[in-house]
Amino acid sequence: MPRYLQGWLKDVVENSMKRGYISTERRRPIYNIIERIMEFQRNNINSIIAEFKRNSPSGFSAEGDPVAYAKFMRNYAVGISVLTEEKFFKGSYDLLRSIADVVDIPILMKDFVVSESQVDSGYNLGADFVLLIVRVLTERELEGLIEYVRSFKMEALVEVHDKDDLDIALRCGAKLIGFNSRNLVTLEIDHDKQRELIASAPKDVIKVAESGIQSRDQILELKKAGADAFLIGSFLMREPEKIKEFI
Numbered sequence: 001m002p003r004y005l006q007g008w009l010k011d012v013v014e015n016s017m018k019r020g021y022i023s024t025e026r027r028r029p030i031y032n033i034i035e036r037i038m039e040f041q042r043n044n045i046n047s048i049i050a051e052f053k054r055n056s057p058s059g060f061s062a063e064g065d066p067v068a069y070a071k072f073m074r075n076y077a078v079g080i081s082v083l084t085e086e087k088f089f090k091g092s093y094d095l096l097r098s099i100a101d102v103v104d105i106p107i108l109m110k111d112f113v114v115s116e117s118q119v120d121s122g123y124n125l126g127a128d129f130v131l132l133i134v135r136v137l138t139e140r141e142l143e144g145l146i147e148y149v150r151s152f153k154m155e156a157l158v159e160v161h162d163k164d165d166l167d168i169a170l171r172c173g174a175k176l177i178g179f180n181s182r183n184l185v186t187l188e189i190d191h192d193k194q195r196e197l198i199a200s201a202p203k204d205v206i207k208v209a210e211s212g213i214q215s216r217d218q219i220l221e222l223k224k225a226g227a228d229a230f231l232i233g234s235f236l237m238r239e240p241e242k243i244k245e246f247i
């Protein structure tokens with residue numbers, strides 16, 4: 001059982017636990033996100049993970065053709081994140097599959113993953129890395145799920161919100177850590193806290209700055225703090241061309 005949760009998080013995790021298993025056969029190889037971020041760094045390109053997101057609890061909503069978005073982003077982004085949570089983000093497993101079918105770069109399954117069956121589905125649909133949120137899992141569950149994700153040669157993006165989360169992520173052996181500036185309960189963004197946390201993390205983990213990024217200046221500030229990659233959803237959904245300035 002995941003951690004004790006309240007409000008929309010309790011709801012979202014309960015829905016995750018009931019999610020059906022997708023048994024389709026995987027149609028693409030695994031694309032390694034850590035290797036691709038390192039390759040971008042060697043070539044002095046900022047690593048942007050471009051997210052396809054239609055809706056969110058903080059009030060975001062956008063239309064958009066997932067296939068056209070993914071094909072465009074494939075030319076600039078280090079990877080593509082696809083929201084697959086249904087109730088609050090209006091995502092779906094079909095979205096993940098349709099994007100996986102048209103791009104040859106790493107794809108993140110962005111969901112509230114609490115079970116091995118969700119990881120199985122993500123692998124079968126074509127994901128290369130899977131989000132695991134420290135705040136919704138017990139330490140033992142997180143450790144087990146990281147190992148399970150890696151047993152498919154996928155990677156886990158382990159998301160943290162504060163120092164306690166970061167300590168847990170490190171104890172569990174996370175190599176790719178997402179620093180989310182958005183508080184999961186209040187939904188408020190705090191970039192100062194995010195930068196401090198990134199700066200406090202060990203050098204040898206790959207650090208992904210998540211949420212609320214809207215400008216190249218913000219990217220440079222986060223980079224100065226130690227961020228290696230930048231996950232951007234809302235802003236790029238509205239202005240996809242801006243990725244050319246961000247990289």
Ligand SMILES: O=C(O)c1ccccc1NCC(=O)[C@H](O)[C@H](O)COP(=O)(O)O
Nearest residue numbers: 056057058210211212213231232233234
């Ligand atoms: O996007 C939200 O409102 C949200 C609320 C609560 C939990 C998670 C949420 N989003 C998931 C994400 O982490 C973001 O979609 C991702 O970091 C991109 O953020 P943004 O660029 O601000 O859309």
